[in-house]
Amino acid sequence: MKKYIFILTTIFFVVFTDAVKAQSEMVLIKEGSFVPLYGAVSKKPVVVESFYIDVYPVTNSEFLAFIKENPSYSKSKIKGIFADKSYLSYWKNDLDFGKANPKSPVTSVSWFAAKKYCECEGKRLATMDEWEYVAMADTKKIDARTKKEFNEYILSWYEKSKTYENQIGQTFRNYWGVYDMHGLVWEWTSDFNSIFLSGESRKDKSSDKNLFCGSGSVNATDLMDYAAFMRYAFRGSLKAQYSTRNLGFRCASTTKPK
Amino acid sequence: MKKITIVLLAFTLSFYGCKEVKKQEETKAEITKKEISDLSIYNLPSKWTTQNGNDIELKSLRGNVLVMVMIYTSCKAACPRLVADMRDIESKLDKGTKQNVKLILVSIDPKTDTPEKLKTFAIANQMNQDPWIFLRSTEENTREFAAVLAVNYKKISPIDFSHSNIISVFNPEGELIFQQEGLGVNNEKTIETINQQAAKI
Numbered sequence: 299m300k301k302y303i304f305i306l307t308t309i310f311f312v313v314f315t316d317a318v319k320a321q322s323e324m325v326l327i328k329e330g331s332f333v334p335l336y337g338a339v340s341k342k343p344v345v346v347e348s349f350y351i352d353v354y355p356v357t358n359s360e361f362l363a364f365i366k367e368n369p370s371y372s373k374s375k376i377k378g379i380f381a382d383k384s385y386l387s388y389w390k391n392d393l394d395f396g397k398a399n400p401k402s403p404v405t406s407v408s409w410f411a412a413k414k415y416c417e418c419e420g421k422r423l424a425t426m427d428e429w430e431y432v433a434m435a436d437t438k439k440i441d442a443r444t445k446k447e448f449n450e451y452i453l454s455w456y457e458k459s460k461t462y463e464n465q466i467g468q469t470f471r472n473y474w475g476v477y478d479m480h481g482l483v484w485e486w487t488s489d490f491n492s493i494f495l496s497g498e499s500r501k502d503k504s505s506d507k508n509l510f511c512g513s514g515s516v517n518a519t520d521l522m523d524y525a526a527f528m529r530y531a532f533r534g535s536l537k538a539q540y541s542t543r544n545l546g547f548r549c550a551s552t553t554k555p556k
Numbered sequence: 557m558k559k560i561t562i563v564l565l566a567f568t569l570s571f572y573g574c575k576e577v578k579k580q581e582e583t584k585a586e587i588t589k590k591e592i593s594d595l596s597i598y599n600l601p602s603k604w605t606t607q608n609g610n611d612i613e614l615k616s617l618r619g620n621v622l623v624m625v626m627i628y629t630s631c632k633a634a635c636p637r638l639v640a641d642m643r644d645i646e647s648k649l650d651k652g653t654k655q656n657v658k659l660i661l662v663s664i665d666p667k668t669d670t671p672e673k674l675k676t677f678a679i680a681n682q683m684n685q686d687p688w689i690f691l692r693s694t695e696e697n698t699r700e701f702a703a704v705l706a707v708n709y710k711k712i713s714p715i716d717f718s719h720s721n722i723i724s725v726f727n728p729e730g731e732l733i734f735q736q737e738g739l740g741v742n743n744e745k746t747i748e749t750i751n752q753q754a755a756k757i
Binding site: 379410491492493537 | 594595596597599600699700702703704706707708709710718720
């Protein structure tokens with residue numbers, strides 16, 4: 299009996315430490331409010347409640363560990379409804395990400411796969427408002443959106459190619475202690491499919507036709523609006539089964555991670 | 557002592573909770589004669605509640621042609637027209653094969669649209685009988701289902717949503733085969749597709 303318990307305890311600790319190791323680092327984002335470029339009703343601030351977010355995007359090696367546990371999300375087995383043909387296209391095979399750096403962000407993943415990964419970690423994807431709220435911070439300020447240098451930094455990244463090959467954690471650490479919100483890869487959000495662009499909104503009664511007015515105006519916030527506009531436009535062009543080489547993800551959690 | 561063992565064991569197992577259980581999948585595959593196809597919505601595990609308060613899995617609808625639309629019942633602008641479009645489609649279906657078709661209205665506002673609310677709406681619109689079904693689920697499942705249908709929606713005030721106006725047709729295997737976009741558009745092709753599929757059953 300004693301032996302039995304000993305073995306079980308050992309297993310327990312092995313599993314436990316393993317699980318802790320697998321849990322990626324998160325930081326607390328304190329409640330606040332902001333006016334996002336898109337989605338605020340009559341430009342009223344949106345309140346973002348306190349939540350936790352991963353410090354880094356999910357990496358190739360982390361995603362490989364997930365696939366080992368969930369083979370139905372490997373590139374040969376994933377169902378067509380959950381991912382298009384380009385899913386993990388740069389991976390050599392189901393369990394080998396080839397020449398990609400283990401510490402580079404995993405990309406070419408669909409929204410379904412990203413969502414499932416976070417669920418398996420006991421987490422979820424961040425909402426668009428949450429993500430944008432974290433992303434507006436530079437190294438010192440919670441909201442650096444009106445800073446010229448900050449916007450220039452973001453926009454200069456949009457012009458660079460293949461930044462997805464870089465390792466995580468090499469861009470700046472922002473006010474919250476979060477890395478890589480800009481400069482590495484684009485990221486999935488849970489409600490990416492709540493954006494209405496051109497074609498969609500024309501067919502709709504759409505009360506948010508005017509929300510993109512920023513792109514037409516000429517004022518000091520032009521750069522800031524343009525950077526955000528790029529992100530919203532990109533999200534608006536996505537479908538949940540799409541996967542592209544510059545699109546990765548990170549997870550969030552409403553409650554304190556275990 | 558035994559108790560501790562059990563607790564430890566349960567705790568240990570819970571860490572593997574997200575691992576896929578292969579055996580279970582296999583038996584499930586045995587139950588349904590044909591395996592669910594790759595592009596089928598019956599791959600979604602989500603649970604839904606009907607206007608009658610019955611909990612169902614989408615899978616239970618397998619074998620029917622499904623015509624689906626996403627709405628919310630407190631909507632004043634687009635939804636009544638979408639509902640009218642659905643009704644128009646229903647009225648033009650082939651009488652001989654109509655029994656193989658289900659017309660389904662899925663709520664994008666599950667907080668407000670309780671089964672009771674859906675029931676009231678169904679009765680008020682004379683849609684509280686076959687082939688009509690109203691469904692609601694959690695906000696997360698709804699978001700996922702919309703993602704599959706490529707329907708976008710956003711809450712824009714406590715009582716209002718912006719949403720895509722798309723009517724989707726699924727074949728008996730649950731594969732999306734046709735979408736009609738817009739309000740009051742020509743529905744000939746939609747009806748033709750539904751009738752063709754329903755005739756195959």
